[in-house]
Amino acid sequence: MQTSSNPIKGVGTDWTEYSLINDHGMTVKFLNYGGIITTITAPDRDNHFENVVIGFDNYQDYLNNENYFGALIGRVAGRIQQGHFMLNGQSCQLPKNEGENHLHGGPAGLDKVVWQVELFDTATSAGAILSHTSNDGEGGYPGTVKLKVCYRLTNDNQFMIDYEAVSDQDTVLTLTNHSYFNLSGDLKDNILNHEVKMDSSQFVELDHDLIPTGKILSVTNTVFDFRNGRKIVDGVDSTDQQNIYAKNGYDHFFIFDHQNEEQVVVTEPISGRMLTVKTDQPGMVMYTSNGLDHTLALKERQSEKYLGVCLETQSSPASLEHTGFPSIYLPADELYRQSTTFSFKTI
Ligand code: G6D
Numbered sequence: 001m002q003t004s005s006n007p008i009k010g011v012g013t014d015w016t017e018y019s020l021i022n023d024h025g026m027t028v029k030f031l032n033y034g035g036i037i038t039t040i041t042a043p044d045r046d047n048h049f050e051n052v053v054i055g056f057d058n059y060q061d062y063l064n065n066e067n068y069f070g071a072l073i074g075r076v077a078g079r080i081q082q083g084h085f086m087l088n089g090q091s092c093q094l095p096k097n098e099g100e101n102h103l104h105g106g107p108a109g110l111d112k113v114v115w116q117v118e119l120f121d122t123a124t125s126a127g128a129i130l131s132h133t134s135n136d137g138e139g140g141y142p143g144t145v146k147l148k149v150c151y152r153l154t155n156d157n158q159f160m161i162d163y164e165a166v167s168d169q170d171t172v173l174t175l176t177n178h179s180y181f182n183l184s185g186d187l188k189d190n191i192l193n194h195e196v197k198m199d200s201s202q203f204v205e206l207d208h209d210l211i212p213t214g215k216i217l218s219v220t221n222t223v224f225d226f227r228n229g230r231k232i233v234d235g236v237d238s239t240d241q242q243n244i245y246a247k248n249g250y251d252h253f254f255i256f257d258h259q260n261e262e263q264v265v266v267t268e269p270i271s272g273r274m275l276t277v278k279t280d281q282p283g284m285v286m287y288t289s290n291g292l293d294h295t296l297a298l299k300e301r302q303s304e305k306y307l308g309v310c311l312e313t314q315s316s317p318a319s320l321e322h323t324g325f326p327s328i329y330l331p332a333d334e335l336y337r338q339s340t341t342f343s344f345k346t347i
Contacts, residue, residue, distance in 0.1 A: 001126035001155070003119040011059050018117060020126040020153040025049055026344065028153050034111040035072035035130050035149060036062055037179050039299075040159065042344040045272030050185030052273065052344070054289075054308040057297045067292060068178040071111035072149060073104045075134065075141045076328060077176040078253070078285065078317040081211045085320040087142060087329075088170055094140035101211065108139040110147070110175070127152035136169065143169035143332070157344040165336040173336050174315040174328040180289055180308025181275060183268035187298060190306040191288065192233035197265040198226035200254040200283070204318055204325070208245050212318035212325075216255065217242075224252065229265075232288055232309065249290035249306065253316050255283045255326070262343075264311060272346045277311050279340040282326035285312040313340040 001022055008015040012033050020028045026049065029039040038055040054069050056062055065071060083094035083102035094102040104111065115130040130149040136142065150162040163175045182191055203224050205215040219225040223234040223243065235243050235250045243249060256263045256279075264277035264284065277284070287310040296303035319325035330336050 001121040003121050003126045008059055022153050022155050026157050032115050032117045035115055037070035045346045052183055054180035055299050057299045071178045073178050074110040074175040075105050075173050076317050077174050077314045079103050080317050106139050125152050125154045143167035143171035159342045161340050163338040167330055169332050171330050172328045173330045176312040176314040180310055182308045183273035185271050187300045191309045192306055194232050195229050195267045196226050197229040199257050199263040201257050202255040204253040206245055214322035247290035249288035251287045253283050253285050274345045274347050276343045279313040281313040
């Protein structure tokens with residue numbers, strides 16, 4: 001196992017890119033800025049390592065990362081309607097950074113802070129602890145929250161993200177990582193031919209602003225049923241109003257039927273790459289980059305719609321408005337913990 005760090009010149013102040021490298025040559029690179037994952041290399045069935053996540057060519061572009069490429073997301077991943085919620089009878093108003101709503105922690109989200117980074121490596125893993133203290137009122141949220149995120153790469157080609165946080169006041173919190181995966185390798189194809197298998201029989205209904213309506217829908221007899229495997233293109237070709245609201249794709253919170261087992265399996269038939277996701281979270285937003293256009297210069301090529309799939313394991317901000325949703329409430333002094341493992345294999 002190896003780790004390294006390289007200062008990034010001429011961009012943000014004190015930006016550094018860190019590398020985690022295992023004994024097979026698999027590499028994860030990330031920035032202290034936003035914890036942004038810039039590169040993950042994984043082998044195809046011929047053991048040919050290629051990049052499997054979307055990242056900018058010019059790091060200056062991460063200063064305007066409106067698609068949240070690779071970023072840590074919080075304090076609340078997802079949308080909060082009108083940027084408003086009640087907490088212990090108190091009205092909380094967050095900044096609105098997407099029309100009338102609050103998205104992904106808003107303009108002062110965790111994707112825009114410079115995290116403190118401490119590297120480590122052992123015989124079986126290489127990793128980093130990213131730390132940040134989000135002060136009371138930062139981003140509009142109550143409570144001072146001490147955050148620690150551990151990125152860890154193992155010799156089993158697993159990339160594990162462990163989150164811990166504690167607040168000095170009652171608050172709300174649900175964190176995730178916003179990497180866009182593309183298993184074709186070096187973005188040589190889009191994700192429409194990727195097959196997804198998912199342990200979920202329910203998903204959260206959205207309105208035309210992608211705000212949860214409060215209804216939880218069954219996946220049965222819809223293109224949201226991934227229990228037996230389905231290609232992402234099914235959601236693109238679909239006439240289901242939910243896919244149309246998402247700009248012809250998926251952008252939905254899926255509720256897992258079970259915890260802490262491999263809830264998601266993504267395969268790409270030509271390269272033979274397979275990515276599995278195991279998490280202790282109640283669900284995951286799957287977003288098929290329906291909002292991407294062709295204007296962004298990525299490492300390998302120009303961006304385009306459907307070039308990556310986001311697997312945002314998290315709880316549901318809909319719980320702020322509706323009952324029956326996985327909660328994002330965090331009582332004072334209670335430890336928030338989340339663990340998600342991305343395993344890279346081949347078929
Ligand atoms: C769009 O609706 C999607 C979000 O889910 C995604 O996280 C964001 O783009 C990057 O707003």
